[in-house]
Amino acid sequence: MSFGIIATWRMALEGVEKAAKMLKDGSSAGDALENAIMAVEDYPFYKSVGYGGLPNENGEVELDAAFMDGDTLSIGAVGGIRDFKNPISIARHLSRERFNIFLVGIGAEEYAHKNGFERKNMLTERAKKIWDKRIREIREQNLSPYDGHDTVGMVCLDKNSSMAAGTSTSGLFMKKRGRVGDSPLSGSGFYVDSQIGGAVATGLGEDIMKGCLSYETVKLIERGLSPQEAAEKSVYELTQKLLQRRGKSGEISVVCMDNKGRWGVGTNVEFSFVVSCEDDNVPKVYLANPHGSKTLYSQASQQWLEEYLKRITSPIV
């Protein structure tokens, strides 16, 4: 049987490496995916997910995450949760409940507390510095505060043909307190059905939820499109619709995988993603770009990868 994992953004790489090993050793899609997203949440230099994630306009780090089991369609999600180490694990725990599977704010924190999840102040010194700098820039240059909204999202297929999907994010930088994006919303930020495939989205959540992008992508796969065709069609049709109806469209990207391990990517902006497939089981970072109604991609160069690492660790001035 095939197995594999696809994930949004370069930041997923270390997590995908972990998941790829687990999948090869026979782990379930859910276990591999949870561990992969935990690795991203734990890494302090990724400024849009978990520890080190950027704060909202009040200076608080509020996190969103979701988990979906493609066999049972079980979903768990949290929105605007503060001070817990691994939102993805709380979301997965919630997916085992029948009722109250999506909890937000203080309610999500109470649930995590009562179920023994690890507390952690998720604000790093670096994130605080970036926040301080942004506040200055907004004041001095009259900029729109909203900028940056990179969600880590993954779709995973294991050797038993089970699938899982998950997302984790600190959301839109400088968001209002309590703002929830697409990431914890079924069908918008994620969707997976082990009998078809799964998809996860990243970009401006406010626009992604106007087209239920992940659900749409999975339904296109069900109707016979290849994952690549499905990802392109769903992203560009939504982008076009937003342009026609609203005069503008936010940044939108989706990655998907079907239940044979075939994968696809669609994006209306430059976008990096990570794939590990059975073929060689070595995770690779790709760079994708829109080109008319197609999304073209190629492996990221060594230079790009080095510059990425330099950029995310460079001092904040």
Place this chain on the structure above:
Amino acid sequence: MSFGIIATWRMALEGVEKAAKMLKDGSSAGDALENAIMAVEDYPFYKSVGYGGLPNENGEVELDAAFMDGDTLSIGAVGGIRDFKNPISIARHLSRERFNIFLVGIGAEEYAHKNGFERKNMLTERAKKIWDKRIREIREQNLSPYDGHDTVGMVCLDKNSSMAAGTSTSGLFMKKRGRVGDSPLSGSGFYVDSQIGGAVATGLGEDIMKGCLSYETVKLIERGLSPQEAAEKSVYELTQKLLQRRGKSGEISVVCMDNKGRWGVGTNVEFSFVVSCEDDNVPKVYLANPHGSKTLYSQASQQWLEEYLKRITSPIV
């Protein structure tokens, strides 16, 4: 041009009467729908929406609502908001923003406060009595706490062929603090596109979001099914899938209307709904029931309507 409105549950009747008059006089779909849902929120004897809505397990009334404009696909939503009179109006106000369109908990309350929305303690004496009684029953009879989750949802078409959809609910009775159901989630609780049609759902939100029921219904209309066929197909396919994958399915109902004013209903449980269409412009209450892969419905009898009123106003003992 056609115009009309369809809404979940008998409780929508007085609001739909208001909206029907407004639509006839040339009001926009958004204005008619907002006013209709406000009427339901304001009525103290409807125990699952707005004022008089049932509290969560902590005794707090936490409300969810959403508004969608079918022309622009603009969405606004609130989750777990306390102590504001009309959540639907806050949701509609949010739909005019580009960023931060879905706010939950304290963040939603801050936004409502800053934008001058009316404060109101939404807990009635009657709702408190029902809550006290339920707590006793759960203790004495070891019952599942979760029972009752009737969302008011409406889809509206105006004389200019513009459409709107909206929902408002106090959610699952005895829900955990911070629990968000399908009602404020795009594609699950609601979806509308003026070029196609719209749909709104009610029932067990945790299950509705596993199939993005409202988006699915609208997409089936887009693919050429009549609203009635679309509603039946979306509800029964999701019910079947939940039974196959999970061994059980919650209660699920959907109503929809296309952009010609034709409407449909699908349900896996007895379910009342209200329609007003141009034909006679007199709002009617219907009772629907599942029958194999069909949903059969007929106008509610005078007796049923009288018993309904008696039931919702009878003393709590």
